[in-house]
Amino acid sequence: MATKVWAHRGASAYAPENTIPAFRMAMEMGADGIELDVQESSDGKLMILHDARVDRTSNGSGRVADMTCQELKKLDFSYGMAEYKDTRIPTLKEVYGLIKKSRMIVNVEVKCDEVIYPGIWDKLIRLEREMGMHGRVIYSSFNHYVLQKIRDIDPDARIGLLYDNAMVDPWVYAGYLNANAIHPHCKAALLCPGLMEGCRENGIDVNAWAADTQQDMTALIEKGANAIITNSPDVALVLLGR
Helix, strand or coil, rough: CHHHHHECCCCCCCCCCHHHHHHHHHEEEEEEEEEEEEEEECCCCCCECCEECCCCCCCCCCCCCCCHHHHHCCEEEHHHHHHHCCCCCCCHHHHHHHHHCCCEEEEECCCCCCCCCCHHHHHHHHHHHHHHCCCCEEEEEEEHHHHHHCCCCCCCCEEEEEEECCCCCHHHHHHHHHEEEEEEHHHHHHHHCCCCHHHCCCEEEEEEEECCHHHHHHHHHCCCCEEEEEHHHHHHHCCCCC
């Protein structure tokens, strides 16, 4: 199977990360999927933002968990890109609405580390069903307990174990948690002996993130990674002859 290209926080090398313009650009480039991050507002809305705080990517300050959806929507998330001034933070429902008619996969990274969002797993599965996205979502998280919760709610949910350091025989751990995939940092995927082969033999997909150099992208393609998660999906698509 040919390596897929998933746009990391959308086409974030060119448009503000985790925003509708970045996701729309990824669609226009022909990416096979998008990767995004989910936090929860104080009024329980699923908001697309990587950090627990809004300070880095917006003109505001404070924790997502302490702000309502309406308060978050008033902030400018253009991330210093003048041509995208007044870009607003999207909800997960809005992103699903954008891509629903396409064939794109959505990698939902559930942010439950710096701030824990009890019950977010229920809301994620409910929204997936409500929006008709079943089979097109794969959930990942550095908090693997969250992925267990998701799998408990929906035994058919697809989960990918997110990590950034070396792991011995990750396919064994993935099998123990009944995971569909591992989501290692690209360096871990490329440098850990036997990782690609072991996962392939055991039916575990390898979706590698932070693949933003042509060298890393090419190596992942040659080794048969299932997906490249990159800020520059257009570059990966060219390398794949697309």
